[in-house]
Every structure is written in structure tokens, then in C-alpha cells.
Amino acid sequence: MISVVVLSHNTNDTQSCIENIENNLIESINEIVIIKVNSDINYKSEKINIVNINDKDLFSYSFSKFANIGIKNASKENDVLILNDNCCVVEKTFENLEKALYSNENIGVVTPVSNIGPFYHYQSLNLPFESLQSFIDYTQDRVHYNESDNELRLRTSFLMVLIKRSVLNEIGLLDEKFISTDFASDDFCLRALQQGYKTLLCNNSFVYIKKDLYYNIAHLDKGKFKDKWGFDPLYSLSIRTEILDKLSIDASSTVNILEIGCACGSTLLKLNEIYKDCNLYGFDINKESTDIAKCIDNAEIKCADIESDDILFEENKFDLIILLDVLEHLKDPWKLMKKVKKALKKEGQIIISLPNIMHISIVHDLVQGKWDYQESGILDRTHLRFFTLKSIREMFQSIDCNMIYYFSIYSRISNEQENLINLLSTQYNIDKTQLMSYQYIITNKVL
Template identity: 40%
Template sequence: MDKEKQFKEYDKTYNKYVYSKINKNKKVLDLGCNTGLLGEALKKNKNCIVYGADYSKEAIILAKKRLDYSVVCNLEKEVPFESEKFDVIVLADILEHLKDPENLLNKIKNLLKKEGVIISCIPNVANINIRFQLLFGKWDYKKSGILDKTHLRFFTKKTMKLLFENKGYKIIKIDSTPGFEFFCLYHFKILKRIKENLCNIYPSLFANQFIILSKKNQ
């Protein structure tokens, strides 16, 4: 099986939380676009113009078929489309994979329109599952999730806010997605609302991921 077919089988969905935050008729830059599924949905359903960039050449082969413009790019070294201005820049599950996310946040400021926004998704390392594991001296990397073995940086809600504020961004809103297998709530649909309410009340403890909406300080 070639790599393009592997991506087709693996990448069958996109981040619905990010999708819901983007309005119609926007010019969007998706950094870490993977195979372009998010952008494809934005183009089809919200009439957006979508640019994408990803480190993977194989992913971009598919993204080129879905997005208006897409390039292979190492975000540790450069940012693409420097002559363009965007309404929305998406950083979905990207910053934690970089050695120097601060540098990227500095560079992409110039790509935002005056009222442009950044939508970021960052895992919550202070999630109750991780805290519970640490009580027993465990810090086991996994293939995915908060302790994904490819993560280079880890953030709590507090340090995540500082990351943006120290680089000249104003945080407009922070949403959170629930996730805590410790309580086994995933197995009981009747308890889904309890899980969501706990996440809303104590996001620093019960959130699996934060979705951050930010813009440049004027």
C-alpha cells in the first residue's frame, strides 16, 4: 500500500470544533493542514478560500486536490504565503509539536488581517488523567492523545495563555473539550452531560484540549 492510500484510510475526519468557529466567506490559512479535510469542508459548506501547509509531502499530495493553495513547509524554519493576509489562521494540534512555538506565533502576526484571528487547539497536560498517572510515577508516551510521543511541548491552561499573551496576542475566548477516562464516563451515554458540565466548570482539571481564539493586540 503506498503512502497516499495510507493517508486516505487514516484521515477520514476533521476537527469539528475548529470548523464551528470559522464563519462563511473567510480567507483561511490552515497550518498543519494534513490532507486538507478541514479546508475542503470550509470550501464546500462555508464558501471559504483555503490555503494550507504541512510538513508531510504525502499529505500535501491529497491537500492539493482539496484546497485552493497548499505547500510543503517546515514551520520550525519558515512560514508560507508571506505576501498574503488572512481572516483566520488555524493551528490545530500544531504548537505542541514544535520546539519553538513562540517563534511561529511571532512570524504569523504579519499574515493576519487587522481583525484577523487565530484558532488554536492545544492539549491540556494538567488533565486529571495525567495528574492521576503522575501520582504513581507514570509518564508513558502513546501513539496519540495528550502524551503523544511526537509532542515536544506541554501546556496547562495558564501556560497556554501566557504563550499567546507574551507574544502580543489578546485571547478572545477559550473553549474546552472533555476527556477523562479515569471516570469511565465514555461508556455511559447518560453521563455525557455530567462529563461536559465538569469540563465547563473545571476546565483546567477536566479538559482534554483547549480551543483558543486570539487576535493581535492593536
């Protein structure tokens, strides 16, 4: 059975949210718990349990604190579905979430697809829906449950979430030190993973968020999360989606995939969805990250300094080798690339990403005498090597990968930087693209 916990912020929103839930009820929902703060909400229903928080300081109640009050007031035997009152579900959402939760005994957390949401969780459509009805029309042909559409994730955002009761019994409540929904979600998913439970995105369930997200204050939690887990989730838990449309390896046979700098393994997990028959291998220097990556099925993960002479790869073993934002951190990236080339099968694919030191932001600062290292970006403090498109091409040629295809990732440029681009391209015949490219994705093969 399921207890639905509604986090109430606005009387009108809560009213429409409850109506939406009741219009989409499934048999297993036997309780609706409404957590409200100083609002005039009254409902008469055997299923509804209203918990009123008499506190003038609404903003002292973070997402995790609200959610925990709801969990504590829900039936102790029930699974718990948590949502804000600005959410509206579409047909079969509750039904499909429950099917997904019990599709495997190891599944502990399930979330739906939303219309909007944080980009780094990759679970929102981010399409310009004019209304709830347009969202319903879009999802109408997509709500038929298909277990193969479910995606395993290391993290999801709890804009709406269904949690198995056994998970709550084993790992406890959400960590209230995290104010934002996103970091509280990430923390809970990782704790569940450590206990052997998996998080699932149900691509046949949909929730419509009516307005701006609550608790979108993730910057307040970043340091807390890193102190607790030892890595930055905005980087180490991200799926590198920018490489997915550049994959050229045939998925019809067994595929061996190596990711150097795999962090927590989110990209490997995504590749495991694409290549159903694959063997995953990953290296990363951060022990806390690799401890998470080791929880991925079918993955052989090692925490190691990839430049160590003790690291040897079997020759002609891998169909796909990925190095994303890695080579710039190494003392001798050319030596590693020679190792990588030997480990790659004859028809295999290499994909690397590298920041472009020729980007106009760097050139603009350099002509003013500035070379200031930053916490992240092209002049990240941990970068030891710097590359242009020419030097990247030369590195590929040095390992006999003569055919190089590259894709540019752009960033915003100021009017002053744009003027400098025009000047340099005119005076020195410099390709504007190379001045505008913030990062390159390079591969030896294309589709």
C-alpha cells in the same frame, strides 16, 4: 443507466430490500444484481440477476470482495449503485443520487445521508429514530433536490454508494486487501480523486440502516492503509468539525484562509463550502497528505517544515488562520505564533487546538511516577511541547492577542480520577474544569 448491486446476508432482509428498491425505482435502473451466499432466495423479474456464491465460509468475503463480485456481474455500460441488504431508501433517494452524480462531469462517487454510521465520515444523522417510519417522517421535507446542498468530500463511507462507470473503468475495482467498508471506501475515493474525479455527499438523499453495520472492523485495516497511502485516514482525512461553530469571519467578502498542519485538506474543503468566495492555503510536513490536499480546487498547498526560516507569510494577508494539534509538535511554537500574528489581518481570527497536560489522566499517572509516551493522545511520542491553559494564555498575550476565549473538549474519567479531581480542587483550590479538559480550542474572537 444504473445497475443496483445488493449484498445479501439474510433472506428476510434481502426480501424487504428488494421490495424497497422496487417501490422507489427510477427509469434509469434497469438491473438489480443480488450477491448471495448459501441462502434460499428466488425472485422472478426481468431486472433481477441472482449471483450465488457457494461457499460455507461467509466471513472470508469482505465488503470489497462482495462488492467487486457485484460489479463484475453488472452490465458493463451501467453506473453501479452498491448497498447492503439491511438498507432502506426513502422517497427520491435514487433520483437525487443520480442528479448529484451528473451535476458535474468531474463527480465520480456519490453517497447519501444515513441514520447511523461511522462518526469520522460525518455523513450520518446519528439521531435516535425509533423506526423506519420515524426516519421517513424526518426526511420528508428534506428530499427535494437542491444542488447547492451537495458537499464535496475527500472520503465517504460506502454504506450505500453510486459510482460512475467511467471511474470503475479508469481506476478498477475496490481493493480487496481492505476488509472493512470504511477503509475500502476511503481507498476508492482517494484513487478516484487522483484520476480527477470528486466524491459528493448528497444531502437530499437518505438511507436507513436497519441494524448494526456489517464489516465494522476498521482496526484490522489501519496498518494496511497507512502502508499504502502514508498516513492514518482516521486523523489525516478527518474534518475538524469542533471548530465550525467557533468561526467568526464574515463570509460576505473574499476570505483568505491558512491552515498550518492541513493534512489531506478535509477541513479546508469544508471551509470552502462555508466560505463560497475564499482562497485556501495549507502547509503540512507529510508529503503523502499534501499530495491529496493539492487535488482540492482553489487550494495552494505546500509540503514543508513550518519551522523552517525559509517559510515566510505575507503580512496582513489572512482572515482566518488555523493551527489544530500543531504547536505541541514544534521546537519553538512561540516563534511560529509571532509569524502567524503578522500574517493575520487586523480583524482576523486565529483558532488553535492544544492538548492539556494538566488533564487528570496525566496528573493521576504522574503522582504514581508514570510518564509513558503513547502512539497518540496527550503524551503522543511526537509531542515536543506541553501546555496548560495558563501557558496557552501567556503565549497569546506574547503576540498581543490579549483577549482569549477557550473551549474545553472532555474525555471519560475513571472513578479514581474523579476522586483525585475532588481532592485537588478542595485542597489546592484548583479549577475542576482544567483537570477535566482533555484538549483546548482557543481563539482570539467569538461570534
